[in-house]
Amino acid sequence: DTEVTQTPKHLVMGMTNKKSLKCEQHMGHRAMYWYKQKAKKPPELMFVYSYEKLSINESVPSRFSPECPNSSLLNLHLHALQPEDSALYLCASSQDVHSEAGYTFGSGTRLTVV
Amino acid sequence: AQSVTQLGSHVSVSEGALVLLRCNYSSSVPPYLFWYVQYPNQGLQLLLKYTSAATLVKGINGFEAEFKKSETSFHLTKPSAHMSDAAEYFCAVSRMDSSYKLIFGSGTRLLVRP
Numbered sequence: 001d002t003e004v005t006q007t008p009k010h011l012v013m014g015m016t017n018k019k020s021l022k023c024e025q026h027m028g029h030r031a032m033y034w035y036k037q038k039a040k041k042p043p044e045l046m047f048v049y050s051y052e053k054l055s056i057n058e059s060v061p062s063r064f065s066p067e068c069p070n071s072s073l074l075n076l077h078l079h080a081l082q083p084e085d086s087a088l089y090l091c092a093s094s095q096d097v098h099s100e101a102g103y104t105f106g107s108g109t110r111l112t113v114v
Numbered sequence: 115a116q117s118v119t120q121l122g123s124h125v126s127v128s129e130g131a132l133v134l135l136r137c138n139y140s141s142s143v144p145p146y147l148f149w150y151v152q153y154p155n156q157g158l159q160l161l162l163k164y165t166s167a168a169t170l171v172k173g174i175n176g177f178e179a180e181f182k183k184s185e186t187s188f189h190l191t192k193p194s195a196h197m198s199d200a201a202e203y204f205c206a207v208s209r210m211d212s213s214y215k216l217i218f219g220s221g222t223r224l225l226v227r228p
Binding site for chain 1: 146148150155156157158159160163165204214215216217218219220221
């Protein structure tokens with residue numbers, strides 16, 4: 001298995017809702033990442049997990065809460081989002097944070113906040 | 115801090131013509147450099163990478179890139195464009211030290227004319 005699987009592919013949520021994005025990989029990678037991508041912009045790093053521990057939080061608002069239950073799974077819990085949080089959320093993984101092999105990206109979750 | 119600059123937000127070529135997408139990097143220590151491609155509504159796919167081995171790097175789909183330290187460049191080329199090459203291309207850099215974050219350039223949209 002050489003893929004990063006993200007679910008759901010599309011999500012519409014209200015500003016008072018609580019939802020979660022899920023990311024899964026079975027490549028044995030020990031580093032996992034969340035990126036946010038607005039239209040016509042490059043991906044922006046949000047969080048880095050290394051060996052299931054949060055190692056980087058790029059000053060992301062607390063309405064985004066990451067979780068890494070095990071080495072294969074990465075979740076992003078969403079609560080009280082704003083319309084400007086609408087974006088493509090990309091999960092990625094790599095062998096470790098210093099991997100020269102590059103990252104493997106999932107196809108993303110398209111989030112719309114109404 | 116490391117960064118990458120992609121010259122030209124849009125590049126248009128005719129089918130069969132040479133593709134040249136430009137990327138210049140800024141890094142105080144030797145970097146890892148990557149090119150990723152993103153098709154509409156999809157995640158990012160790794161095209162090729164430079165990690166201090168050969169300076170001419172061959173990737174997938176007939177793309178290649180040359181690392182030129184004197185010019186701090188890592189331009190992406192393909193001898194003959196195909197319609198299926200139309201996509202967004204991102205250059206990215208990470209460093210071989212504790213600052214391992216993958217940082218993306220602003221992206222270049224490649225248009226291929228029939």
